[in-house]
Amino acid sequence: METQDPEPIFPHELRDAWPALSRDERVESFRLVPHATADDFFLSLSAQEQAHLLLALAPGERRTWLRLLAPDDAVDVIQSTPAEVRDSLLRELDETTRREVHALMAYAEDAAGGLMNPRFARVRPEMTIDEAISYLRRQTREKVETVYYAYALDLHQHLLGVVSLRQLFQAAPDKRVSDVMKRELVTVAEHTDQEAVSRLFAAQSLMAIPVVDAERRMKGIVTVDDIVQVVQEEATEDIQKVGGMEALDAPYFAVTFLDMLKKRAGWLLVLFLGEMLTATAMGHFEEEISHAVVLALFVPLIISSGGNSGSQATTLIIRSLALSEIRLRDWWRVARREVLAGVALGATLGTVGIVRILIWQEIFGSYGEHFFLVALTVGLSLVGVVTWGTLSGSMLPFVLRRLGFDPASASAPFVATLVDVSGLVIYFTVASLLLRGTLL
Amino acid sequence: METQDPEPIFPHELRDAWPALSRDERVESFRLVPHATADDFFLSLSAQEQAHLLLALAPGERRTWLRLLAPDDAVDVIQSTPAEVRDSLLRELDETTRREVHALMAYAEDAAGGLMNPRFARVRPEMTIDEAISYLRRQTREKVETVYYAYALDLHQHLLGVVSLRQLFQAAPDKRVSDVMKRELVTVAEHTDQEAVSRLFAAQSLMAIPVVDAERRMKGIVTVDDIVQVVQEEATEDIQKVGGMEALDAPYFAVTFLDMLKKRAGWLLVLFLGEMLTATAMGHFEEEISHAVVLALFVPLIISSGGNSGSQATTLIIRSLALSEIRLRDWWRVARREVLAGVALGATLGTVGIVRILIWQEIFGSYGEHFFLVALTVGLSLVGVVTWGTLSGSMLPFVLRRLGFDPASASAPFVATLVDVSGLVIYFTVASLLLRGTLL
Incomplete structure (x- = not known):
């Protein structure tokens, strides 16, 4: 970005410094911008920033800046201000614009009517x-x-x-x-x-x-x-949402610490409560673990592999749905493809897992006399867990959309939590089947 | 979207059916679009789709469609075709456009020069x-x-x-x-x-x-x-990337199964190899686990809480960096804020975790005589793990950007894996300190 005014750097500098300035500093610096470039600078701000500026200016100064805005932009600015000052801002507009702005304010902000400019x-x-x-x-x-x-x-x-x-x-x-x-x-x-x-x-x-x-x-x-x-x-x-939090709806530093905490704590608590089921599930297998502590060693490896493959699948499908690359009715095609992908990915990880255990056994003798059965348990569980993770990760966004929710709520951590619990059940079931009579 | 032509539905229908059609069917149906609307339809396709169509048409037919494109769009189309046919496509252009297209092809596709139209x-x-x-x-x-x-x-x-x-x-x-x-x-x-x-x-x-x-x-x-x-x-x-895979660079169904598998298996394997360290870490605490199997029950809960809080933090920072809401030099402000957030979130989860254990103990007597120490271990570990997860999740994107990598590679699963290993160490360290002489 370059500029070629006699005082070319100032608005540019202000733009750069803007995020770091306090509200008072912004108003003060804005007043110092040369008039010829102040219009453009004002128009380049977000509606929220424009609203903050307007409110900080004296009522007499507001009119010039407010009248600079097209009706749809004026609506955004006015809707960013507290309800009690809106009327006074509306009064600063000329008659025609005020009528247009009134009409536009009836539309939802995220609908075409809320975005449109009535002047064409x-x-x-x-x-x-x-x-x-x-x-x-x-x-x-x-x-x-x-x-x-x-x-x-x-x-x-x-x-x-x-x-x-x-x-x-x-x-x-x-x-x-x-x-x-x-x-x-x-x-x-x-x-x-x-x-x-x-x-x-x-x-x-x-x-x-x-x-x-x-x-x-x-x-x-x-x-x-x-x-x-x-x-x-x-x-x-x-x-x-994919990262497992409520949408912030504002830049990182523009959100107060408490608001941000609330948006993060909500989902984190829900996930935590869900994840508590893993303690319950593990409790059911306490007996098996006390007989074969070696089984506990692979719990994080197995459940996280399920979670990771689920994250991939859910992210992929969420984005494809958002871009309309795939539609609700494609769920069956997606399911078939993802099961195949899951089996292939699970088999890959399972093989690597088995090889890892065999090598460690060779070098350190870590896993006792039944090491081969342990390796087989881990390998087969990985196939099961990854396939299940991939399938449920890819189907959850469809289910959410079908029920009228935002598919993006099927966040990576949400899917991971879901898969953790079922992953444990898969792992210990495979273990009981393979190790009954030897380790268990 | 509505249309008001005498034959208004056809291009619209074709647009709808398009993703599900094979390459041959696309060419066939495209030939059936009435000429008046075919131009718009062709222009509404992606460069890749336009390239597929052009290649399927007879060389004589290509010229009309190719000449419909602005030079910058023609470049995109030609760059989507195999190298050996590019010259023959270039020859279909008129002299001026060919020169312009040649000049544009020298720019990287993702640079301003590669996006620009030389005609203004x-x-x-x-x-x-x-x-x-x-x-x-x-x-x-x-x-x-x-x-x-x-x-x-x-x-x-x-x-x-x-x-x-x-x-x-x-x-x-x-x-x-x-x-x-x-x-x-x-x-x-x-x-x-x-x-x-x-x-x-x-x-x-x-x-x-x-x-x-x-x-x-x-x-x-x-x-x-x-x-x-x-x-x-x-x-x-x-x-x-946030979901833990390589970018696909094409719609879901447009990517072959094998290509998709490759883009997913790569990261999944890297994460798996990283996650193997959890088995090593757990191995170090095998002794503790065999003395107090109850400790193993909370492993998934604790490491996943670290992973989830890390996912939130990393996602938030990745996006803020991408939108330039925060910059590299803000890392210290972010770190301070995130440590506070981590402690607050960890304390919340820790409290809930302690309450959960005390209630279960009251009802089922699940956790033996030292239940209170176990609850305290879980609660304190959660504070530590969530704080660590939040801090490392928020700092990793900065580190990656500083080293010249894409911050988005600090995916949710990547951070979760990182935090899993360190989470185990935190948990078992807290346990040794608190439970030495009682359970351990």
């Missing part, structure tokens, strides 16, 4: 190209944000087609909009979830997607620059 | 607004892809400023470009990594960023629609 460039299908271009020029002089696409509407705001500026510029000036416009176009409904909207953008390489109501009346546009943030936020949420 | 709208600073608009009209009639921004260059292609179409449309027709253009602008170098480019887009809400060389000569633009895919791919890579 419009043309009539019967206009000539030249008329359309000068009509667009007039609209931009007023309030229209994006003029990459112009939407052709009838008198009742029904969406009929779209022309890109490029097409308008390319066409002969006396042709009509209806001659060049594209009639088959991708649209989304007001309540479409932002994840679905971002998948459309990723698949289609579009700059904007129109939002229409049930009667196909045009309500606004979602532009791709807003989607980059959505994609990143959704990915962050998924990654944090 | 340009103006001269001394032009009037009206001259600039008709100059832009002329350019779009030729080959320019995006006309959202026009870049003001001097005679030697140095980038001087940028105007948005919106600004051109708003300005008085007789003003000059240099009067309205923005001179301080965000640029990237040709070799800037795509992750850094996508962070700029996410932070700045821009539609395009110019790519300049060391002398600030303009080379092309990266547009935001290409970035949505980049952000999604990078997030997928990170999620898969």
Whole structure:
């Protein structure tokens, strides 16, 4: 990133220092940014940061900055402020914007309606190209944000087609909009979830997607620059869930210590309570362990292998579901593939495990006279545990989605916990079968 | 997504069916798409899918589709084909595009140069607004892809400023470009990594960023629609690494079974070899276990709690590093915070663990006469193991980044494995200290 202003470094420096500054320092430094670059700097902040700044400024100063924002961005900022100051902020907006902002605030933040900008460039299908271009020029002089696409509407705001500026510029000036416009176009409904909207953008390489109501009346546009943030936020949420915690919904240092603790302690406790079943399960095999302490030595190795293979499988499937690479109805194809993968991976680890035990026995004589049976127990258990871990790890996200939960909640630690308990049962069952009459 | 063509359903249907179709079926169905919509359908495919289609079509048919692509997209497609057919595909391009494609192919795929489109709208600073608009009209009639921004260059292609179409449309027709253009602008170098480019887009809400060389000569633009895919791919890579596997780099069903197995078996084996140390560690405490089998019962509970808290911490830090929310130099602030978090989380789990043992003892009498000392051992070990898990989980991504590796390789299973071994040592050490003379 480079800049070429007479004072090029300052906003850049401030951007760099920003995360480390206290709220007061931010306000103070922001006031020092030269006016020519302050607009851009303000617009480059997140909605939350903009809200903090606005609240810290004197009411008289707020108006300039608030009016800089497009209606959809103003909504985000206002929704980031405490309920009691929202009305006073709304009053700083001009009449039209206030109405637009009010309408937008009725939508869920993560729906297309909550993301869209109600200002878009419009043309009539019967206009000539030249008329359309000068009509667009007039609209931009007023309030229209994006003029990459112009939407052709009838008198009742029904969406009929779209022309890109490029097409308008390319066409002969006396042709009509209806001659060049594209009639088959991708649209989304007001309540479409932002994840679905971002998948459309990723698949289609579009700059904007129109939002229409049930009667196909045009309500606004979602532009791709807003989607980059959505994609990143959704990915962050998924990654944090996969890691076994609630999504933080804010940068690491922006979350208070207590809030962060709460988001982590919840899942950790649930996992801990689940993991307590391992103590119960082990309790059932106390007799076997006291006869053959050697069995206890391999408990961590075996259950963690199940957990690791389960983590891999669940992560893979969670992401593929999130990207719609696989769908709910593919579960059976996935299950067959994962069972095969599980057996192959389990056999690999099992073989390595057996070889390890045989070598240690050769060198240290660690495992007593029945070392071969112990090795076989470990090897076979690994095949069973890894196959089971892989299968349950891959199926859990499907089950969660089917029940209406977020598949990403099938986190790596969650699957590991699930597999730990069943892994113990598999291991000690194999041991009882193979070692009955010798070690047990 | 709706469509309003006379035959509106077909491309839509094909899109839906696409993932399940074999390569032959795809080619066959693609030939059946009505021509008016086939362009859009072809452009909506991924570069890999486009490459497969092209190769399956007769050489005569290829040209139409290949020439539909912007130079940067053509590069992606050609790079997805086997080396021996690339020359023949290049020959299908027109002279100008072939030169552009050649130049682009010299850049790394994941650098700004590899993402950029060499065709952009340009103006001269001394032009009037009206001259600039008709100059832009002329350019779009030729080959320019995006006309959202026009870049003001001097005679030697140095980038001087940028105007948005919106600004051109708003300005008085007789003003000059240099009067309205923005001179301080965000640029990237040709070799800037795509992750850094996508962070700029996410932070700045821009539609395009110019790519300049060391002398600030303009080379092309990266547009935001290409970035949505980049952000999604990078997030997928990170999620898969966090889950403990190599990144797949392709959709689940698009990867052959063997390739997938390889990407999973590698890490699984590394983790398995690491986890073998638990058997060694346990071996050292075989004596203690045989005296007090009750100790073995809590091994899975304790090591998994360390693993889970480590997974949370590592996931959190990996993502924050990826989004530049925290930087390398913040490691000390993070360490202090995470130690506190670890102690708090460990104390919570430890308390729950002690209560659990006391209740079970009351009801089932499971843990013998020294039950209180056992409970204390488990509780204290949990504080130690969770603190250690949290600290090492949060620091490992910093260490990896410092050493030049991808922090995301500090996967949840990797940290869990690390913590398992040290967790055992902590647990049995606490046990020897507390139980010496009673159980041991």
